[in-house]
Amino acid sequence: MSGQTIFITGASSGFGAACARVFARPGNRLILTARRIDPLIRLLEELSSICAVHIVPLDVSDRQAVQGAVDALPEQFREIDVLLNNAGLALGLEPAHQVDLDDWETMVDTNIKGVMYCTRLILPGMVARNRGHIVNISSTASAWPYPGGNVYGGTKAFVTQFSRNLRCDLLGTRVRVTCIQPGMAETEFSTVRFKGDEEKAAKVYAGTEALTAADIAETVQWVVNRPPHVNINTLELMSIDQAWGPFAIHREQQ
Ligand code: NDP
Numbered sequence: 418m419s420g421q422t423i424f425i426t427g428a429s430s431g432f433g434a435a436c437a438r439v440f441a442r443p444g445n446r447l448i449l450t451a452r453r454i455d456p457l458i459r460l461l462e463e464l465s466s467i468c469a470v471h472i473v474p475l476d477v478s479d480r481q482a483v484q485g486a487v488d489a490l491p492e493q494f495r496e497i498d499v500l501l502n503n504a505g506l507a508l509g510l511e512p513a514h515q516v517d518l519d520d521w522e523t524m525v526d527t528n529i530k531g532v533m534y535c536t537r538l539i540l541p542g543m544v545a546r547n548r549g550h551i552v553n554i555s556s557t558a559s560a561w562p563y564p565g566g567n568v569y570g571g572t573k574a575f576v577t578q579f580s581r582n583l584r585c586d587l588l589g590t591r592v593r594v595t596c597i598q599p600g601m602a603e604t605e606f607s608t609v610r611f612k613g614d615e616e617k618a619a620k621v622y623a624g625t626e627a628l629t630a631a632d633i634a635e636t637v638q639w640v641v642n643r644p645p646h647v648n649i650n651t652l653e654l655m656s657i658d659q660a661w662g663p664f665a666i667h668r669e670q671q
């Protein structure tokens with residue numbers, strides 16, 4: 418088969434939708450998944466004149482559902498060349514002693530277990546064909562802590578280390594693994610983090626030129642399009658308007 422088959426999680430908005438657009442090229446086959454079906458239908462309508470598109474409503478934290486979605490792939494979409502583990506979210510920015518434990522659990526279920534399920538179910542086919550590429554979306558939060566980043570950063574640290582460990586397991590195969598660590602990017606991410614509070618979300622990006630979803634999609638496209646013997650292991654990118662701060666120091670009042 419010519420072209421590539423690309424399985425994208427979290428394709429209904431942000432990075433995932435932008436990646437669907439950059440990979441929509443004649444000859445490619447896109448599998449677009451997310452919980453919300455309406456944005457997937459709109460993408461199907463937008464992109465299906467360019468290439469084959471298969472949409473699947475899917476909650477990646479539901480192991481049986483991921484198994485069902487992979488098992489039910491139509492024949493022409495079964496040989497996946499690229500798995501983009503992108504679905505994920507942050508919920509809240511409270512300090513650890515005040516967070517809603519359900520939020521922590523949802524982040525673990527989505528950002529960790531979702532990546533585990535999709536990888537475990539799709540990887541065997543790649544190994545059997547001796548070709549494929551897993552691209553995992555981690556975050557600068559995986560390496561750089563910040564107040565309120567608690568479990569979100571922890572889940573992304575998992576994604577980064579899981580990616581490296583996959584490389585170890587796959588040595589000797591032609592299956593590549595890349596971990597992408599974006600900094601602040603303007604998508605629905607902050608609206609989700611602040612549970613629909615658009616005003617609070619807008620303040621995160623106010624006065625900055627944040628990364629865009631298209632920037633991330635171009636980066637994903639670049640790592641996938643390297644020659645087959647080149648594996649980009651980890652790639653961190655930030656807006657020009659973001660950098661690290663000094664260590665925080667608590668001082669008693671003098
Ligand atoms: P968006 O909120 O715009 O997109 C998140 C996507 O994940 C949506 O398509 C959403 O779809 C999907 N998703 C969430 N939960 C689930 C689930 N349980 N099952 C399936 N899909 C799910 O944010 P971004 O595009 O910014 O985020 C994409 C990834 O990038 C995330 O992993 C995020 O952590 C990471 N990231 C984001 C950064 C940023 O600043 N924006 C920076 C670094 C990393 P639906 O709701 O329809 O299920």
Ligand code: 8X3
Binds near residue numbers: 555556557566601602
């Ligand atoms: C998203 C970037 O800084 O909000 O992963 O954690 S940040």
